[in-house]
Amino acid sequence: AIMGMKTMLLSLKLLVMASVVSAMPMQMVIFQRGTECFFEMVDAGEHLTMSVFILDGAELRATAFLEGPVAPLNVTSGMTFQAAMDQYDQGIRYGLSIHHQEVVDFEHMSDKSLEGEDDDDDNVDAFMTGMDDDTEMEQTPENIELMKKRAAEKRRQLQMARQRARDARRRREQKRKERLAKIRDEGEPYQKTLIAQSSGWYRMCVRGTWYQITTEMELRKSSEMGGVDPDTSHVYTYEKKQQLEEEKLLDEDTASQEEGIKDEDFEKTREQLRKLRRLLSEIQNKQQTERHRLVVHAATNAHSHSRMVLSSLLETVLFMLVTGYQVYTIRKWFSSGGSLLAR
Template sequence: MKLQHLLSLLPIIIHAQSSSTYLPLSYTIPTSTTECLYERITTPHEHVTSSLFLVSGQELTAAYTFEGPVAPVDIESNGRELQKYISIYNQQGTRMFVNGRYGDSMMNVVPIQISGIVDMEGEMEDYMDDTTEEMERMREMERQRNTPSNRYQQHHKDEVDEEGQRYQEMKRDMEERRRDHPDLDDYTIAHEEQLKRQVEEEAMMDDDFIKLQMDHEAHNNGNRGGGRGGGRRLQEVDQQQQQQPQYEGRRRRLTEVENLVPGEPFQKTVTAESPGWYRLCVTAKWGTIEVELELRKSSTYGPINKHTGHVPGSEAAITHEEIHHLYEKEDDATVLAEEEAIKTEDLSTTKEQLRILEKVYQEIITKQLEERRVWNWRTVKNQHLYSHLVLGNLVETVVYCAISGYQVFTIRKWFGGGPSLGR
């Protein structure tokens, strides 16, 4: 009966997986125009994630602004009042919150205004920077691994392993000899003790040698540092030199345009302290673009994801809704009446399988969306590279033709002046 119940759920599961794949809303924005997406925040201290992804365009660069509240929370989305407040905000900005000129609901609010530029043309360069930093970290680990102390530890470990193998071989030989000659017990014991002393003496000699080598190196560093404590100061300077480029890189990235990993959307999560209408606006300044926009609030899509630091995406909410429908279908009284022989253990197992299905299904949808965005980015990037290559070749051809024409003109002029040259 359990099998029959699972088979009855199979068409619903297949329909849930094949019904619809989530795709964010995309907007085509002409040059020098702005497109905005509005969302009403009804509760204070709510988390809001703004997300945008440039699908295509002449230049994968756009200016964005997330701001609010631009209108009171009690204004409906399809009325003239909302348009009136938006027009006032466009003219006055955050000054409209002063002195309560537009009602008590627009007083004592904490406005938010975040703006910047998203550049997806430079994603490959940023990715290469990350790769270079990773290679530098690997080289630093290799340099630390090749220090005298680490080399000694590895060499000493190999020697100990080799000595241990030789000791085991000799021990096996002695055991065979003992079986052949039972009267050699005293000799065997004495020989084993001699081998142990030999291994210990070699290890002590190696330890003394490496200590002398490290003391000699520290003494040389102290002399180069200019007296007592010079080696310590030299190490401190090296640490400062290693840390300084890292901090400089961080400061540089904070002042740069937002560059992302290829295929990933730009996301920013903030806390809306005051209820009201918020908006995400994107302006196409360098050409017509197609952009995917999302505004996600925690009251609708759930709390912040601990791994990403953002409010979960719409695909996660849709997946949860579809799987939740399966739970309701499973707990339906009609289904339970039809399947009288179903046990509680069977239902708990089915629910556990549905939870696993929800997680796997959500991962599949997320990966599909990521792959689609990566392919879109690669397509646009290759088109731009091809256009730049064609333009560069065209310029080179024009310059080459101009130089060739000038050379022909110069040679003809030189031959034309032959009589004046005495010919």
């Protein structure tokens, strides 16, 4: 009966996910060590973007992962879908698969590895200083030939040292760019975009820690949202898609069928409408980011206050224990001293 209920719930979830998940972020409550997942049918070559933001919890931390295909496209029921997922978890793959997993922490978003980065370039000047000086050698034909060979070897080693220094700088700059790309501004959700290698069902999951958390989860695919945003390299959001559709309708509208309206005036009006729509979209995005930032700040302050109260309580208990031990020691000392005086 329990398995049948799970299968029915999974079928309902698949029916809802296929039409709703890619539209608006959904708030999910994830219990201790629990996992919540979204599923999406994806064709090969499509872009998938998962978005996660933790709104509440004793710890704003979770594990997000995007993987698939966890089931082929020809599944016809929740039972066959569950069986396919069980086989996927056991190691069976349905074509070329992708898997990305990362721990997201909204209380500690800065990358400390960027601080105090050491410069490990090869010191070419020190290398040149350490080379042997041949100026004091006697100018004989044998020594001149030897000096030429040493000079050629010096040039070769110097070129190698400079090349190693350039490679080290290039690698360090690449690592720095990768670390900077992982740092998010406060209030922004964690987003990751992958390209589906094979057609099938993909899933995005968020796994909680030892505490209950509330998250906003979203799974978007490029075929439904209109492509990939060149500014963010992620699939368009629902708001961005709506903005592009409205701008497209404005471009298709003309003043040719209206009397008394010039094309120049209509074009100016249309351009002003575009600006107003973009400004409204920016305001909405900033409001959402600010709301998320306030949520993170409130949770961080509450957690800091809880840690401070717990620390003060432990210090008080420790102080009382030490004081009690001192009183006990002094009383014992006086009692032993009194008995000695009585003798």
